[in-house]
Amino acid sequence: MMGAGKTTVGRELAKRRRMRFADCDHEIVARTGVTIPTIFEIEGEEGFRRRESQTLEELTHEPNLVLATGGGVVLDSGNRALLSQRGIVIYLNVPPQILWERTRHDRNRPLLRVENPRQRIEELHRVRDPLYREVADLVVDGGRGNPGAMVRQIEKALTSLDRTSCEH
Numbered sequence: 001m002m003g004a005g006k007t008t009v010g011r012e013l014a015k016r017r018r019m020r021f022a023d024c025d026h027e028i029v030a031r032t033g034v035t036i037p038t039i040f041e042i043e044g045e046e047g048f049r050r051r052e053s054q055t056l057e058e059l060t061h062e063p064n065l066v067l068a069t070g071g072g073v074v075l076d077s078g079n080r081a082l083l084s085q086r087g088i089v090i091y092l093n094v095p096p097q098i099l100w101e102r103t104r105h106d107r108n109r110p111l112l113r114v115e116n117p118r119q120r121i122e123e124l125h126r127v128r129d130p131l132y133r134e135v136a137d138l139v140v141d142g143g144r145g146n147p148g149a150m151v152r153q154i155e156k157a158l159t160s161l162d163r164t165s166c167e168h
Helices: 006-017 024-032 036-059 077-086 096-103 117-135 147-167
Strands: 020-023 065-068 090-093 138-141
Touching: 006 020, 006 065, 006 147, 020 024, 024 036, 024 065, 036 077, 077 117, 090 117, 096 117, 138 147
Parallel strands: 020 065, 090 138
Antiparallel strands: none
């Protein structure tokens, strides 16, 4: 979800694991030369989602990459399949109340340009949470903790995953 800390946690995880980090939304902005709200204005959410799927397709081919995706990437079943097949998926599960606190002043969130952004976050979470869980190899509960603690929790879980996959 937006505001969960994907970029912050992903960047730190990549640094600690000596991997490259990429943020799917940042890649889209770099490729188009315009902001995500501008893409939404011109092409609508559908146009943005098309660009997001294409960028995801390309980035998931890259080895040794920690990738932060946009929160809505899971809405497309093809994207969920790509994520499941091409990497380890980590869901940063943050309660909607905290997501709202983190995003309420951010004007760069087109989906929150509504009368009641708090309610919108709750609705998005209700729809997306089952999809995140469907595709996730790891679910990391976040919220009030610091990003470093979340990264350590992820590294510990990844070590367990590595051992489990070696045993089978």
